[in-house]
Structures are given as C-alpha cells and as structure tokens.
Amino acid sequence: MLQLDNLSLHFGERTLFEDLSVTINKGERIGLVGPNGAGKSTLLKIIAGEQKADDGYVKMGNADTVGYLPQDGVEPDPNLTVFKEVEQVFEEILSLKDRQIELQQKMSTLSADSDDHEKALEEFGSIQHQLENADAYSLGADIKRVLKGLGFHEEDFTRPTTEFSGGWLMRIALAKLLLKQPSYLLLDEPTNHLDIESLRWIENFLKNYEGAVILVSHDKAFLNSVTNRTLAFQHGGLKDYAGNYSFYQKKYEEELELLKKRYENQQKEIKQTQEFIDRFRYKASKAKQVQSRIKQLEKMEKIELEDEQSEIAFQFPAPERAGQVVIQLRDLVKKYGDNTVFDGIDYEVERGDKIAVVGPNGAGKSTLIRILAGLEPVTSGKRELGYNVTPGYFAQHQAEELNPKNTALDEMKLAGSRESETRLRTILGCFLFEGDDVFKKVRVLSGGEKSRLALAKMLLNSGNFLIFDEPTNHLDMRSKNILQQALDQFEGTLMIVSHDRDFLDPIVNKTLEIQPGHIKTWLGNISYYLDKKAFDDSVDLEQDNDSGESKKLSxxxxxxxxxxxxxxxxxxxxxxxxxxxxxxxxxxxxxxxxxxxxxxxxxxxxxxxxxxxxxxxxxxxxxxxxxxxxxxxxxxxxxxxxxxxxxxxxx
The missing domain is CATH 1.10.287 (Helix Hairpins)
Incomplete structure (x- = not known):
C-alpha cells in the first residue's frame, strides 16, 4: 500500500497543491488527470523520490519498489547494445550467474572429497535455487518478448543504443521498467513515442499488471482502456473517482452542475441577508437580528467555483476548391542508400478524403507524408499534384525553425494571415499560451511549447490539403478537442499520422496502413481498422492452423x-x-x-x-x-x- 499523507508544494507564492492525501493499492490502475500545470508530473516525481515536497510524506512497505518513466531525458549506457542495456535491470540475477560460473570453475580445480569443494557445491546449490525462484532462465525470452512488443526487431537487439533516436530510447527505458515489474509503476505520457501496434500491446500488458500503475496521459482512449480509477487535480487537491476517464468526465460534469446550483442558491441567500443588514443596520429595534445575520454571513462556508475556461473555437478559413484528385503517386520508389523504403507503390488521394496514417515506427510513415507534401524527393516514379492543390505540412521538427529572438505572438504575426492581434492571441490560447505567455521569447520555450507554437502558426496558413505528423503529442485534452473540432469541420483534404484513436475517430474516413514494403487502405476510421485487422489476423491464423486450407466464413x-x-x-x-x-x-x-x-x-x-x-x-x-x-x-x-x-x- 502506497500512502501520500498531507503533501504540500509551493513555488514562491504559488501553491501547486496543499494537504494532498491518498492511498493507492496494488492492482489499481490509476489515471492522474488535470489541466497543464496542475502538478501531475511533479507528483509522480515526488512519489519516485526525485523531488521533495515542502510538507507531508510518502509511505510504502519495506519490500515495495517504485519505477518511474519521465516524459523525456532518459540516457542509456552508450557502450551497450539494446539487449544488454535492458538486461541491466536484472543486475542481481546477472551477478548470481557470474558467481555460479566462478564456482563451476573453482570446483573443477578442487578434489571432489575436499571441504572446499563441499562448500563451493553448497553455495552453487543455493544460487541455483535462487535463480530458479527468480525465473532467471526465462529472462532472455522475457526481454525479447517485451522489446518486440514495443516495436523492436530481432536485428535491433544487438545494435548500440547510440543508433536510436530519443523516441526509441524512451521505449528502451519503458522496456526496462516493465521487466523490472516494480510495485508501483509511474508512467508520464508513455504513449507519445509509440506506434499504434505498440500501443495496443502495452495496453494489454498494463491491464494484466500485478502491481499498481499510475498513469499521466492525454490519450483518452488509452486511459479508458487501461485505468479503473481516476485521480483528478481540483482546487489544489485530488478528487477520487472509481472509474476510467469517461466515468470521471461524466461524474465531474454532474458534480459541476450540482455545485453551480448550490452556488447560485447560496449567492441568493447572501444577497438577501446582506440586503436585510443594509436595510436595518441603523434601526435599534432590529439590532439583535442584524448582528445575528452578520454572524451568519461570517460563519457561512462559501462555495467557490473553479475559473471556467472560456470556450475557444478555432476554425480554418474556407479552403479553395481543389480538383477531384488531390495527389497521385505512380510506381513510386524511395531509397536511402541501400535501404529501400518503398518499391513501386501506387496511391491516390481524392478531394474530401480524411486519412489516418498508421503502422509500425520505421515502416516509412513520415517518409511517405513528406513525399506527399513535396519535401522529400523520390528515387523514381511520379508524384503528381492535382489541380489547384495547396499542401500544408506540420511535423514536430518544425519547432526548430522558429526564430529564437521572436515572441510567440511575433511568430504568429509572421504567418501572414492578416488576423487581428486579438484573434491571434485567442488562437494561441487554444494551444495553451494564455495571458503574458504570448510575449515569451521562443528561446525560453520548452520543446512542447515550441511544438504547439509551430502547430498554431501552420494552421493560420493552411492550404486545402493538410498533412500532419503527430500533431497531438504536446497537447492537453482541451487543446486536442479544439483542434479535433476544427479538423472535423475542415472542408479540404487531410492526412494525419497519429496513434491517438479518440482524436482521430470522429475526423477520418479512411485509414492508410504502412508496413515495411507495402501500403493498404482501409475504408473506415481507426477503430474500424483495428477491429477489422484483428478479425482478419484471426482468420489468417485459423487458415495457418488448418495447413494452409482456406476456411469458409460462417x-x-x-x-x-x-x-x-x-x-x-x-x-x-x-x-x-x-x-x-x-x-x-x-x-x-x-x-x-x-x-x-x-x-x-x-x-x-x-x-x-x-x-x-x-x-x-x-x-x-x-x-x-x-x-x-x-x-x-x-x-x-x-x-x-x-x-x-x-x-x-x-x-
């Protein structure tokens, strides 16, 4: 059992949370939710022992352990391969194995009837027993299973960790945590670096996890699938809900409506009481009653409403009408040196298509959409843009193209949309730049802030064929809803690389699956694609089990x-x-x-x-x-x- 007792944390005059207490039991899978800046990541760091609270403490059993995956900043050993790096989580078992080898070598040099041989044999037997209890002989298979589940291929296991990007290094860190199986697993935005197949795998892994899971995520579908309890930051404290994110949303809205009614009734009561006081304050015959009403007001526990964020909506300007065929790829080949990504593919996008692009990392999703956007040359074949088509493209790396000397508002003005400053500030508010945040210089913005600014800027000068590569990675629930509504109402053509099913499902009408060497279009949204693919895979499995004979569907x-x-x-x-x-x-x-x-x-x-x-x-x-x-x-x-x-x- 993990207990948080009266935790408080302040940053200068600002109180992040006050007297926060909660008990977490093993087997619970908890979604930790709340607006950006409420303290979600900070609380995980306090539980993990990486940050101290001003007051209060964290308690757990002596045998309990905590594993923590931050949003970024993991640094594996550059001298190790992927497999060896992950294997380091079993340091004690590896030490036992090394000691076992030493004892084997020692016993081979000793007389079988000597006391030293007897002692060595006894220690060898004890180590053997410990290794068996720890399932040490299945470690290699377990490591491979988890690495493959997170998207690594067999040939990746022997590659140095230095050959992998930050997203893949996060997967290595996640693999280590999952294999270590701590009593309390703390995950801060674990889905940001996963593709849709790895996401489905980790969902199933976490559903069956024996310890407790505390999860920060802006992926609603992931939270709904994995969690069975929700802790929500409200008024500097934590409110407990006995269900997943959708359960919390429904209950919170009901509570808010009830609170608003109670607030309105209390305000009426306060107004009436104050009017009585003001009316009879100087009337001697009513002095006693006036004093009674004054005390009544002083003792009244005032109901407070959270500051409601104003409803902000972003709407794309009406795009120019393009031709029926937006873009065509014919017999397209793309190579990087000896590595062939695509070999002779044909593909066509039509006006009005809204397409989700999915597939394992490394299969070529980003390469294909960069080709479609005209940013990546083809090795051979044709890329033909349709009549009156203007592509607009967003990817995370565009954040690095912002001028570090400019403010966020300056960058928006440079987009050339001729929107008023008030409107530009409203749009920045959609992407979490509120108040004086719009005057922050780009050079002091975090990676996530830069990414959100680049996205907001791109939307001002969008075109009629919009192409997005992971647009939701640094957005909170509110910002994602604003972008989702805008894209749903957009009358042009869309392609979006993303694994966020809840974000994509209401928007897209097609799903383009990219696998190494080939592509396939599914006529439906992400949920339809996943259900259909799971069914097709099960049919394929049945056919394989039937010695290759095709089984007729019932x-x-x-x-x-x-x-x-x-x-x-x-x-x-x-x-x-x-x-x-x-x-x-x-x-x-x-x-x-x-x-x-x-x-x-x-x-x-x-x-x-x-x-x-x-x-x-x-x-x-x-x-x-x-x-x-x-x-x-x-x-x-x-x-x-x-x-x-x-x-x-x-x-």
Missing part, C-alpha cells in the same frame, strides 16, 4: 462483417447527410425570400420608392449569389455521398 461471421461495414458507412455518411440537410434548409429559406422579392418587384408601384428599390434589389442580387454558392456546395456534398456509397458497394 454465415454468422459474414453477417458480423457486413454489420461492421454498414456501421463504418453510417459513420461516414451521417455527417455528410446532416450537412446536406442543412444546405437544403438554407436553399429553401432563400428561395422563399427570392420568390417574395420577385412578387414585390412584379407590382406596378414597386418602383415609386427609389430607396426601397435600391435596398430590395441589392438583397435580391445577394440572395441569387448565395443560392448559386449553396447549390455548388450541395452538388459537392451529394457527390461525396455518392462516392462513399459506391466505395461501400465495391467492398
């Missing part, structure tokens, strides 16, 4: 697959039909007004009043223009519906 399975396809079709069609209905309502309203004006204009006395003629004529011309635009939109949406329905029929 009627039940065929109905299930058909239902999945219909569900995926509905998810794509419903928003399109809703938009079409809205356009049709607007057309009907404007046509009614147009008919009314035409009737007015047909009357003989209409032209007697020149001012009225001018006003009505202007309105008439405006309605005709708006109707033409609405009919154009109607044709586009209706065409998209037909295209989606045809895709469904062809599956």
């Amino acid at each position: 009627r039940k399975e065929e109905r299930r697959i058909e239902a999945q396809k219909r569900q995926a079709l509905s998810k794509k069609l419903n928003p399109l039909k809703k938009r079409l209905g809205k356009i049709e309502n607007e057309v009907e309203t404007k046509e009614v007004r147009k008919d009314e004006i035409e009737e007015m204009m047909a009357k003989p006395d209409f032209y007697d009043n020149s001012d009225e003629v001018k006003e009505i004529s202007l309105e008439y011309e405006l309605i005709k223009t708006e109707l033409a635009e609405l009919m154009h939109k109607w044709e586009e949406v209706a065409g998209r519906i037909e295209f989606v329905e045809n895709e469904y029929e062809e599956q």
Whole structure:
C-alpha cells in the first residue's frame, strides 16, 4: 500500500497543491488527470523520490519498489547494445550467474572429497535455487518478448543504443521498467513515442499488471482502456473517482452542475441577508437580528467555483476548391542508400478524403507524408499534384525553425494571415499560451511549447490539403478537442499520422496502413481498422492452423462483417447527410425570400420608392449569389455521398 499523507508544494507564492492525501493499492490502475500545470508530473516525481515536497510524506512497505518513466531525458549506457542495456535491470540475477560460473570453475580445480569443494557445491546449490525462484532462465525470452512488443526487431537487439533516436530510447527505458515489474509503476505520457501496434500491446500488458500503475496521459482512449480509477487535480487537491476517464468526465460534469446550483442558491441567500443588514443596520429595534445575520454571513462556508475556461473555437478559413484528385503517386520508389523504403507503390488521394496514417515506427510513415507534401524527393516514379492543390505540412521538427529572438505572438504575426492581434492571441490560447505567455521569447520555450507554437502558426496558413505528423503529442485534452473540432469541420483534404484513436475517430474516413514494403487502405476510421485487422489476423491464423486450407466464413461471421461495414458507412455518411440537410434548409429559406422579392418587384408601384428599390434589389442580387454558392456546395456534398456509397458497394 502506497500512502501520500498531507503533501504540500509551493513555488514562491504559488501553491501547486496543499494537504494532498491518498492511498493507492496494488492492482489499481490509476489515471492522474488535470489541466497543464496542475502538478501531475511533479507528483509522480515526488512519489519516485526525485523531488521533495515542502510538507507531508510518502509511505510504502519495506519490500515495495517504485519505477518511474519521465516524459523525456532518459540516457542509456552508450557502450551497450539494446539487449544488454535492458538486461541491466536484472543486475542481481546477472551477478548470481557470474558467481555460479566462478564456482563451476573453482570446483573443477578442487578434489571432489575436499571441504572446499563441499562448500563451493553448497553455495552453487543455493544460487541455483535462487535463480530458479527468480525465473532467471526465462529472462532472455522475457526481454525479447517485451522489446518486440514495443516495436523492436530481432536485428535491433544487438545494435548500440547510440543508433536510436530519443523516441526509441524512451521505449528502451519503458522496456526496462516493465521487466523490472516494480510495485508501483509511474508512467508520464508513455504513449507519445509509440506506434499504434505498440500501443495496443502495452495496453494489454498494463491491464494484466500485478502491481499498481499510475498513469499521466492525454490519450483518452488509452486511459479508458487501461485505468479503473481516476485521480483528478481540483482546487489544489485530488478528487477520487472509481472509474476510467469517461466515468470521471461524466461524474465531474454532474458534480459541476450540482455545485453551480448550490452556488447560485447560496449567492441568493447572501444577497438577501446582506440586503436585510443594509436595510436595518441603523434601526435599534432590529439590532439583535442584524448582528445575528452578520454572524451568519461570517460563519457561512462559501462555495467557490473553479475559473471556467472560456470556450475557444478555432476554425480554418474556407479552403479553395481543389480538383477531384488531390495527389497521385505512380510506381513510386524511395531509397536511402541501400535501404529501400518503398518499391513501386501506387496511391491516390481524392478531394474530401480524411486519412489516418498508421503502422509500425520505421515502416516509412513520415517518409511517405513528406513525399506527399513535396519535401522529400523520390528515387523514381511520379508524384503528381492535382489541380489547384495547396499542401500544408506540420511535423514536430518544425519547432526548430522558429526564430529564437521572436515572441510567440511575433511568430504568429509572421504567418501572414492578416488576423487581428486579438484573434491571434485567442488562437494561441487554444494551444495553451494564455495571458503574458504570448510575449515569451521562443528561446525560453520548452520543446512542447515550441511544438504547439509551430502547430498554431501552420494552421493560420493552411492550404486545402493538410498533412500532419503527430500533431497531438504536446497537447492537453482541451487543446486536442479544439483542434479535433476544427479538423472535423475542415472542408479540404487531410492526412494525419497519429496513434491517438479518440482524436482521430470522429475526423477520418479512411485509414492508410504502412508496413515495411507495402501500403493498404482501409475504408473506415481507426477503430474500424483495428477491429477489422484483428478479425482478419484471426482468420489468417485459423487458415495457418488448418495447413494452409482456406476456411469458409460462417454465415454468422459474414453477417458480423457486413454489420461492421454498414456501421463504418453510417459513420461516414451521417455527417455528410446532416450537412446536406442543412444546405437544403438554407436553399429553401432563400428561395422563399427570392420568390417574395420577385412578387414585390412584379407590382406596378414597386418602383415609386427609389430607396426601397435600391435596398430590395441589392438583397435580391445577394440572395441569387448565395443560392448559386449553396447549390455548388450541395452538388459537392451529394457527390461525396455518392462516392462513399459506391466505395461501400465495391467492398
């Protein structure tokens, strides 16, 4: 049992948290949530012993251990291979093995009936027993299993750690923690550096973890899948919820509504009491009652509401209309020296496509979208951009292209969008730059802040074919919701590399899977892709187990697959039909007004009043223009519906 007793932490005059107490039991999987800056990462560091609280203490059993994965900054031994680095977590077992080898060598030089041989043999037996209890002889298999689960290939095991990027080094650190199996596993944003396959693997690993897991993440789907308890930072303390993130959200909203009602009732009571005091303050006959009311106000425990963050929405400017085919790749080959990433692939993106790009790290996701964005040359083959297509591209490394001497607001002004300063500050607020944060120089911003600034800047000058490489890595829940809504309403074409299912599912209508050497398109969102792929994999497994003979699907399975396809079709069609209905309502309203004006204009006395003629004529011309635009939109949406329905029929 882990106990946090009356923890308090202050930074100058600012109180991060005060008298924070909570008990954590083994087997619990806890989501630690709250706004940026509330103290989530700091609390993990205090539990891990990497930072001290001002007051209070952390208690746990003598045999209990803590394992902590920070957001960044891990540094493995540069002299070791991946396998050897991970193996270091079993230092005690490795020492026992070394001692066992020493004893074997020693016994080979001693007489079998000597006392020294007897002592060595006794120690050897004791070590053998310890190694068996520790499952030491399965360590190699366990290490390989975890490394493969986190996306490493067999050939990676013998490569030096220096050959890997920061994201892969975080995976090595995560592998060490998972193998060490501490009593309390603390993970700070572990999904940032994982692809979708590794993410699914670690979800299953953590669900079956015997110790306790405390998890900070902005990936709602991951939290919902893994956690069974939520600790939420509120008013400088922790509120406990007996469920996952969605459970917490629902309960919190209910509590907030109830609190608002109690607050309103209390404010009415305070107002009435104060009015009585003010009215009879100087009336001797009411002096006793006035004093009683004053004491009543003084003793009243005031209800406080958290400062509600104002609802901020970001909307892309209406993109220029592109041709039906946005981009084509024909017989594309891409090589880096002797390494062939793609060999003769064909791919086409159509106007209105919103595509999630998934696949294991290293398969070529970033390479492909850089080719599509025109930033990466091809070795051979064709890349043809469609009519009137303007790509917009965002990747994390663009943060390094910001001018360190500029403020965040200066960088936004340089985007050339001609937005007002007020609007620019509002957009920066969407990405966690609030108040005076907009005047921070780029050189003092953290890596995450730079990334958010680069994303905000890119969105101001976006184009009609937007391409994103992991846009949500440094965004909190609120910022992700703002970006998600904007992308969902965007009328152009999208491609997004991401593993965040909750973010992607409402936006995308296709999933492009990139595996080493080939690509495949799935007509549905991420959840549909994962379900369909899991089913296909299980069918493949059944076929393999049946000596390669293809097994015919049962009627039940065929109905299930058909239902999945219909569900995926509905998810794509419903928003399109809703938009079409809205356009049709607007057309009907404007046509009614147009008919009314035409009737007015047909009357003989209409032209007697020149001012009225001018006003009505202007309105008439405006309605005709708006109707033409609405009919154009109607044709586009209706065409998209037909295209989606045809895709469904062809599956």
